[in-house]
Each structure stands twice: as C-alpha cells, then as structure tokens.
Amino acid sequence: MIQPARPRTDPEETRARILEVAEEFFRRVGYQKTSVADIATELGMSPANIYRFFPSKGAINECICGRVVEEVAEFAFGIARSSNPASEKLVRLLTAIHIHNKATLLKEKRTHDMIVAAMQENWSIIKAHIERITTIVEGIIREGVAAGEFDVEDPAEAARCVKTAFVPFFHPMLIENCMQNGEDTEAGLREQMGFILKALGKRD
Amino acid sequence: MIQPARPRTDPEETRARILEVAEEFFRRVGYQKTSVADIATELGMSPANIYRFFPSKGAINECICGRVVEEVAEFAFGIARSSNPASEKLVRLLTAIHIHNKATLLKEKRTHDMIVAAMQENWSIIKAHIERITTIVEGIIREGVAAGEFDVEDPAEAARCVKTAFVPFFHPMLIENCMQNGEDTEAGLREQMGFILKALGKRD
Numbered sequence: 505m506i507q508p509a510r511p512r513t514d515p516e517e518t519r520a521r522i523l524e525v526a527e528e529f530f531r532r533v534g535y536q537k538t539s540v541a542d543i544a545t546e547l548g549m550s551p552a553n554i555y556r557f558f559p560s561k562g563a564i565n566e567c568i569c570g571r572v573v574e575e576v577a578e579f580a581f582g583i584a585r586s587s588n589p590a591s592e593k594l595v596r597l598l599t600a601i602h603i604h605n606k607a608t609l610l611k612e613k614r615t616h617d618m619i620v621a622a623m624q625e626n627w628s629i630i631k632a633h634i635e636r637i638t639t640i641v642e643g644i645i646r647e648g649v650a651a652g653e654f655d656v657e658d659p660a661e662a663a664r665c666v667k668t669a670f671v672p673f674f675h676p677m678l679i680e681n682c683m684q685n686g687e688d689t690e691a692g693l694r695e696q697m698g699f700i701l702k703a704l705g706k707r708d
Numbered sequence: 709m710i711q712p713a714r715p716r717t718d719p720e721e722t723r724a725r726i727l728e729v730a731e732e733f734f735r736r737v738g739y740q741k742t743s744v745a746d747i748a749t750e751l752g753m754s755p756a757n758i759y760r761f762f763p764s765k766g767a768i769n770e771c772i773c774g775r776v777v778e779e780v781a782e783f784a785f786g787i788a789r790s791s792n793p794a795s796e797k798l799v800r801l802l803t804a805i806h807i808h809n810k811a812t813l814l815k816e817k818r819t820h821d822m823i824v825a826a827m828q829e830n831w832s833i834i835k836a837h838i839e840r841i842t843t844i845v846e847g848i849i850r851e852g853v854a855a856g857e858f859d860v861e862d863p864a865e866a867a868r869c870v871k872t873a874f875v876p877f878f879h880p881m882l883i884e885n886c887m888q889n890g891e892d893t894e895a896g897l898r899e900q901m902g903f904i905l906k907a908l909g910k911r912d
Contacts, residue, residue: 666903668873
C-alpha cells in the first residue's frame with residue numbers, strides 16, 4: 505500500500521507563521537524583551553531554523569513594520585485620491601498621519617516601540633516610507649499648482665520642505681517627547697499647517 | 709598663642725570645583741560612564757558631600773549644559789544685533805546654529821552626548837534654550853515686518869512655526885541620524901530656508 509506523501513512545509517507559509525508569532529510576541533511582551541529563542545520555542549522550531557528565514561530579530565521587525573507603515577500609506581493614498589481642493593487634502597493628510605502616530609503611541613505602545621526600534625535598526629524601511637509619503641505630498645502640490653491654488657516653482661523641493669517642516673508631528677520619538685511635556689500637539693499642527701500653506705503660496 | 713582660623717571652604721567655590729571636575733570627566737570619560745563616586749574621589753570628597761550640592765548626576769549635567777547652550781544664545785544675540793536685513797539675519801542665525809550643533813556632534817562627541825542626556829533628563833533647561841532662540845527669531849521677524857520685508861500677522865506664532873520647521877537641523881539626535889545616513893544637511897537647510905522665508909511673506 506502506498507502511503508500518501510507527507511506534504512512538505514511551504515517556505516512561504518513558515519515565513520508567514522514566524523512573522524505572525526513574532527508580531528504577537530512583540531505586541532504582548534514587547535520588542536526589546538522578545539528573543540528569537542522565544543519565537544522559536546513557540547513555533548516548536550530551533551532558533552537556527554528561524555535564522556534560515558530571517559538573519560536577525562531586526563529583520564523580522566523590518567517585515568512587521570513594513571506592514572504597519574503600509575497601512576499609513578494606504579490611507580494617505582485614499583486622501584490624495586479624494587476630490588477636495590489640494591490645500592484641504594494636504595491638511596487632512598498631515599493631520600491624519602499625526603493623529604495616527606499619536607494614537608499608536610497612546611493606545612498601542614508596543615507597536616510604537618517596534619517602529620522606534622525600526623528607526624534605529626532598519627532605517628531603509630522607514631526612509632522608504634517617508635519618501636513615499638513625500639511623493640504623495642508632491643502629487644497634491646502639483647494638483648494645487650495646476651488648479652492655481654498654490655504658487656510653487658519646484659513641487660518636488662516644496663514637498664521635501666513640507667515633510668521637513670512636519671517632522672515634529674510625524675516622528676514617533678518627538679511626539680512622545682512633546683506629550684511627556686504636556687504640549688498640545690494638535691494646536692501646534694494647526695499653526696504649522698497655516699505656515700506650510702503660506703509657504704506654498706496659498707493666498708488667504 | 710592664637711592659631712589663625714582655618715579658612716572655611718566657600719560653598720560657591722566647592723560647587724564650582726564639582727562642576728569643573730565633572731565637566732572634565734564627562735568630556736574625557738563620557739557622561740554615561742562617569743559616576744558621582746568618580747567625581748567625589750577625584751575631589752577627595754565623599755559622594756554624600758557632592759549630593760549636598762547636587763541631588764543627582766543629572767543635576768550636575770544640567771548646570772554644565774546650561775553653560776554650553778548659553779554660548780549658542782550669545783552668538784544668536786550677536787547675529788540678531790547686527791545691521792543686516794532681517795531675512796539675512798534669520799538665514800545666518802539658523803545656519804550658524806545648525807553648523808554649531810553639527811560640529812559639536814563631529815568634533816566634541818562627548819559634549820553632544822551630554823546634551824542628548826540633558827534632553828532626556830533635564831528637559832526644562834533645553835526647553836528654556838529653545839524658547840530663548842524662538843524669542844530671538846521673533847525679534848528678527850518683527851524687525852522684518854517693520855521694514856516691510858516680511859508679511860506676517862502674528863510674529864510670535866510665525867517664530868514658533870520657524871522653530872518647528874527647523875527642528876531637523878537643530879535637534880542633535882536628528883542631525884546624528886541624517887549624518888549616519890549620509891544626507892547633505894546643509895543643502896537641505898538651504899532649501900528649508902527658502903521655504904521658511906516664503907512662509908514669512910518675503911517676495912523673491
């Protein structure tokens with residue numbers, strides 16, 4: 505009698521299971537306190553086996569954070585696609601990102617810590633995220649220029665400057681610092697948005 | 709025969725000597741690796757005696773960093789007092805602060821680390837410094853408005869926005885991050901200055 509072949513585990517499936525268990529650990533125990541050995545034990549695997557898929561704990565975090573920032577990019581694209589005037593889209597977009605990052609800090613401290621770890625260990629993924637958001641901002645500025653709403657010579661340069669002027673409302677560690685000092689970040693953002701729109705040549 | 713009274717040590721003098729020895733240790737050994745016991749031993753004092761003057765190592769660092777940022781405030785006042793147009797003063801001031809903070813990082817890494825420690829442990833002194841620089845910026849904006857160079861409704865609000873838009877070039881940890889990633893911060897600052905001047909209503 506021929507035994508049915510035992511199905512081999514699909515590498516993609518193993519990878520997905522490692523990420524799932526790691527994310528669950530990072531969110532429950534915290535990124536810093538989780539070791540690759542913890543993840544391996546939970547999966548009934550050896551740490552060496554995990555390292556066949558991910559060279560380090562940082563590399564696991566990079567994948568998880570990649571998905572977290574993907575969600576932000578998705579709602580950013582959603583706002584950019586809406587049919588509002590460019591200045592309104594820009595205010596909505598930057599406000600939504602600030603509120604999202606602040607809510608992560610307040611309600612999902614573990615996720616916040618994962619992002620902070622990624623900023624230190626996997627800058628490439630954070631850099632790519634910032635560049636993506638900056639490109640979305642550039643698209644909105646170009647629309648505003650085409651509609652005569654903004655007066656900007658170089659939309660790519662203007663988008664980089666908007667991104668830089670917005671750093672204190674975007675950067676998780678700076679938001680954390682502001683909140684620890686009891687500052688009203690949303691009032692600050694409203695002022696900053698007025699300043700940014702003026703720099704984009706928007707008339708009152 | 710009457711012995712001459714042994715002169716009592718002046719508390720102000722002891723305080724100054726503690727600061728001097730501590731600063732020497734922080735710059736040579738590093739802030740994190742220096743303990744209050746090290747400073748006490750060097751001075752031939754007990755740690756308890758040091759604590760009569762300063763409640764913690766952080767409190768010692770606060771005083772030392774207070775002097776470091778005082779130097780920055782002094783050259784900022786110097787630029788503000790010069791007889792150049794307001795926009796030129798603003799560019800000079802922000803450029804000088806950025807170059808100063810970057811040079812501290814590159815050439816006086818220990819001082820940079822002291823400032824980073826103060827940002828985490830003694831926010832009040834850093835906050836006071838930022839507020840002072842923001843007030844100097846406000847003064848320059850007011851001059852520019854009076855001279856018809858800038859078009860700004862609320863100079864205090866505009867100064868806060870300039871400060872916020874300038875954070876990535878001012879904040880020691882953000883400068884460090886940019887430099888680790890090989891970014892040209894000075895080119896970024898030139899772009900940002902153009903953006904800031906436009907937001908202040910300066911015409912090309």
